[in-house]
Amino acid sequence: MHVHRFEKLWFGAALLLIVAFIATIVYGAAGPGVAMVSDDGGTIDADKVANGNFNQTDNFRSPGVYRENGQVHVYIVARQFLFNPGTSQAIEVPANEQVTFHVTSADVMHGFNLAGTNVNSMVIPGQVATFSVTFDETGSHGIVCHEYCGSGHHTMAGKLTVVSQSQFELAPDADAVEASGGS
Amino acid sequence: MATEHPDNVTDAPGETPEETDESYVEIDGTERRRAFVDRYPNAAQAVRVLFGVSFLSFAVGALFGLVQALHRTGVLRVIASADYYTILTAHGVLLALVFTTFGITGLFHWANTRSLGVAPTSQRLTWLWIGTMTLGTLFAGSTIVAGLFPDIPASADVLFTFYAPLEAHPLFYVGAALLIVGSWIAGVDWFLQYREWRSANPDSRIPLQSFMVMTTMLMWYLSTLGVAVEVVVFLIPWSLGLIGQVDPLLTRTLFWYFGHPVVYFWLLPAYMIWYTVLPKLAGGRLFSDPLARVVFVLFLILSTPVGFHHQYTDPGVPAGFKFVAMTNTMFLLLPSLLTLFTVVASIEHGARQRGGEGYLSWLRSLPWDRPAFTGIALSGIMFGAGGFSGMINAGMNINYLVHNTLWVPGHFHLTVGTAFALTLMAVSYWLVPQITGKRLKLRGVAALQPYVWFLGMVLMSNAMHRAGLAGVPRRTAEPEYQQFSYDTVVGGIAEMQMQIALGGTVLFVGAVMFLAVMLATWTLSPPNANLRVNGELPEPLSTATDSPKVLDNLKLWFAVAVVLVVLAYGIPLYSMVADGILSPGSVPFPV
Ligand code: HEM
Ligand SMILES: [Cu+2]
Numbered sequence: 001m002h003v004h005r006f007e008k009l010w011f012g013a014a015l016l017l018i019v020a021f022i023a024t025i026v027y028g029a030a031g032p033g034v035a036m037v038s039d040d041g042g043t044i045d046a047d048k049v050a051n052g053n054f055n056q057t058d059n060f061r062s063p064g065v066y067r068e069n070g071q072v073h074v075y076i077v078a079r080q081f082l083f084n085p086g087t088s089q090a091i092e093v094p095a096n097e098q099v100t101f102h103v104t105s106a107d108v109m110h111g112f113n114l115a116g117t118n119v120n121s122m123v124i125p126g127q128v129a130t131f132s133v134t135f136d137e138t139g140s141h142g143i144v145c146h147e148y149c150g151s152g153h154h155t156m157a158g159k160l161t162v163v164s165q166s167q168f169e170l171a172p173d174a175d176a177v178e179a180s181g182g183s
Numbered sequence: 184m185a186t187e188h189p190d191n192v193t194d195a196p197g198e199t200p201e202e203t204d205e206s207y208v209e210i211d212g213t214e215r216r217r218a219f220v221d222r223y224p225n226a227a228q229a230v231r232v233l234f235g236v237s238f239l240s241f242a243v244g245a246l247f248g249l250v251q252a253l254h255r256t257g258v259l260r261v262i263a264s265a266d267y268y269t270i271l272t273a274h275g276v277l278l279a280l281v282f283t284t285f286g287i288t289g290l291f292h293w294a295n296t297r298s299l300g301v302a303p304t305s306q307r308l309t310w311l312w313i314g315t316m317t318l319g320t321l322f323a324g325s326t327i328v329a330g331l332f333p334d335i336p337a338s339a340d341v342l343f344t345f346y347a348p349l350e351a352h353p354l355f356y357v358g359a360a361l362l363i364v365g366s367w368i369a370g371v372d373w374f375l376q377y378r379e380w381r382s383a384n385p386d387s388r389i390p391l392q393s394f395m396v397m398t399t400m401l402m403w404y405l406s407t408l409g410v411a412v413e414v415v416v417f418l419i420p421w422s423l424g425l426i427g428q429v430d431p432l433l434t435r436t437l438f439w440y441f442g443h444p445v446v447y448f449w450l451l452p453a454y455m456i457w458y459t460v461l462p463k464l465a466g467g468r469l470f471s472d473p474l475a476r477v478v479f480v481l482f483l484i485l486s487t488p489v490g491f492h493h494q495y496t497d498p499g500v501p502a503g504f505k506f507v508a509m510t511n512t513m514f515l516l517l518p519s520l521l522t523l524f525t526v527v528a529s530i531e532h533g534a535r536q537r538g539g540e541g542y543l544s545w546l547r548s549l550p551w552d553r554p555a556f557t558g559i560a561l562s563g564i565m566f567g568a569g570g571f572s573g574m575i576n577a578g579m580n581i582n583y584l585v586h587n588t589l590w591v592p593g594h595f596h597l598t599v600g601t602a603f604a605l606t607l608m609a610v611s612y613w614l615v616p617q618i619t620g621k622r623l624k625l626r627g628v629a630a631l632q633p634y635v636w637f638l639g640m641v642l643m644s645n646a647m648h649r650a651g652l653a654g655v656p657r658r659t660a661e662p663e664y665q666q667f668s669y670d671t672v673v674g675g676i677a678e679m680q681m682q683i684a685l686g687g688t689v690l691f692v693g694a695v696m697f698l699a700v701m702l703a704t705w706t707l708s709p710p711n712a713n714l715r716v717n718g719e720l721p722e723p724l725s726t727a728t729d730s731p732k733v734l735d736n737l738k739l740w741f742a743v744a745v746v747l748v749v750l751a752y753g754i755p756l757y758s759m760v761a762d763g764i765l766s767p768g769s770v771p772f773p774v
């Protein structure tokens with residue numbers, strides 16, 4: 001079989017390009033530590049989420065913002081067509097500190113995206129999506145449900161506000177800031 | 184007169200090789216045309232029916248595309264936003280599943296028959312699969328459309344990905360299953376044809392087009408297994424109430440097990456045209472037949488163990504397996520990059536045969552006024568851009584920025600929406616005369632059409648990519664929210680919206696132009712004309728004869744593909760089903 005010299009060159013260049021791509025992604029994942037959503041949030045009974053029986057789940061709490069062992073954790077339930085908390089009341093988190101989100105669904109599939117950022121996760125009934133974010137700047141972000149979830153999907157959005165640490169600590173009862181949220 | 188046109192050669196002034204007549208032979212003293220329709224009338228009829236259904240779906244799908252482009256940009260809202268999702272389901276199903284599958288099976292039926300030189304073995308078998316696929320389309324299509332009428336108690340507004348636990352009418356899932364089963368039987372039809380050819384040609388290499396048809400179908404069998412299990416084992420019984428719950432992550436994973444290889448099911452037929460027909464249309468020959476075989480074997484092996492790259496942002500899937508999928512995906516770039524080389528080299532060869540010279544000025548010698556050539560060439564250029572945005576999707580970390588934003592439809596309107604769709608349209612300008620026996624009508628409209636599609640897609644896709652970077656979600660009737668407004672990187676949201684609406688409108692015009700040419704050719708052109716196209720495909724510069732025989736060992740490559748799938752999917756699928764195949768379970772949420 002005759003393989004043209006240019007073909008061989010091209011083949012080599014293509015392989016090199018591919019390996020380079022993989023290398024940059026490995027670097028991106030391992031070096032600066034871009035966190036991926038993985039399976040460490042565990043599974044959950046969607047029925048219990050729908051009925052609010054959070055006392056029966058060990059990897060999810062009643063929706064709201066908490067401080068657990070000194071770290072900020074946010075528990076969010078997505079349901080047709082709102083985020084609790086997030087939609088009727090903005091989620092408030094501190095800047096320059098790791099915030100861990102736990103998101104699950106009470107009904108169908110949803111999405112959770114802070115518009116224009118790489119904070120992006122699917123929300124799948126039966127699964128808890130867990131991911132950590134450190135916000136460098138104060139300000140607010142829109143929360144968009146980016147997965148079609150029914151006829152009112154386009155109304156499903158919310159807001160997250162990043163406040164300075166001092167403001168966040170100023171909140172009364174700083175140990176467990178429960179969001180009353182939702183419907 | 185016609186006898187002065189031997190195959191492949193022409194020196195008549197004003198005629199390009201693409202424009203020579205079909206071959207004629209003398210039988211009993213009369214000149215007989217030997218176009219595809221004359222040699223294989225039954226196969227040609229089957230291809231006509233397949234293309235008919237394909238183009239009809241395209242017509243409806245394109246109209247809905249226009250409705251979407253105008254609606255979600257706020258330019259014109261003729262439907263209620265709640266109905267947007269019915270329209271979007273129809274657009275996705277009709278274009279991504281029906282237009283493609285019927286168009287592809289039509290192309291394959293032609294290509295396998297042409298290259299083996301053997302008529303399909305059983306007409307009943309052919310009609311069986313065409314009937315099965317058509318019935319499936321009618322079932323799925325009618326349940327979707329029923330969603331527009333509140334009085335009809337059926338609905339299927341679940342989009343073409345039909346993620347559980349949103350639940351469609353059972354007929355929707357049955358329809359999807361029938362469409363796939365029909366395509367399986369189609370493959371049997373082609374393998375039987377091959378077997379017949381093989382018994383007459385025990386020592387020959389598999390003809391190239393048939394090789395491409397069969398490798399693609401093997402990939403298709405392996406990959407459709409996922410969606411078949413999803414639909415038949417889980418969704419149909421669940422929507423009928425026979426089982427109470429399904430595991431949404433498991434069904435979604437089964438969908439994406441199929442959902443990436445399906446894009447190669449769309450792409451490989453386009454590649455087949457690029458490899459085997461485009462060089463001829465450019466006036467040259469395919470550069471290398473063995474390399475084309477290598478490319479298709481690589482696709483067979485690598486297409487399926489990559490589906491998790493659609494689930495980078497999914498909870499419940501271990502990060503390590505996302506990583507494996509990413510690596511495989513990057514290696515899938517290899518056959519596409521090789522294709523790029525061969526296609527460009529073959530076109531250049533064609534241009535030089537036509538007298539082209541210089542480093543780049545040979546480009547001017549190509550037949551840019553011939554729609555079959557232009558359409559395919561432009562679709563290749565767009566695919567380059569689509570490949571680039573695809574590499575970005577495939578990078579795990581950047582994916583988090585664009586997942587489920589408008590970037591994604593921006594990407595796949597370049598790939599399936601142009602690389603496949605425009606290739607099918609373009610090759611139809613050349614092929615439809617051969618399967619109908621009618622000369623192409625409205626040639627001026629046809630000559631312009633690929634440019635119109637190209638322009639529309641540049642506008643729409645570019646703006647979709649940019650809007651996606653700003654965070655504008657896909658699959659949304661009204662992407663404007665009370666809670667916030669978007670920060671854009673380049674340009675403003677209003678300008679992007681206008682460009683999407685304008686691009687969508689231009690695309691729709693392009694679709695209408697194509698359909699007008701087809702309709703006019705089919706209905707107005709007299710039968711038994713001189714076709715002005717020639718179905719002969721020239722020999723490649725480097726033929727298969729001296730390439731390693733192992734390339735044609737389809738059983739071996741299929742086995743390798745199965746092993747890779749088991750490696751990529753075995754453990755994660757096992758861990759999803761280990762807690763019970765229906766748990767964590769979800770009850771249906773009817774739409
Ligand atoms: C007239 C030409 C077309 C126009 C104007 C058009 C327009 C659009 C628009 C605006 C969307 C985004 C909708 C949204 O996410 O809210 C969309 C989605 C889509 N289009 Fe097209 N399109 C056209 C042709 C095609 C073609 C030829 C194909 C495939 C062969 C295609 C396949 C799809 C698919 C698969 C989706 C995604 C559906 C979903 O998210 O469920 N489109 N189209
Ligand atoms: Cu939604």
Ligand SMILES: [Cu+2]
Nearest residue numbers: 442443492493
């Ligand atoms: Cu993919």
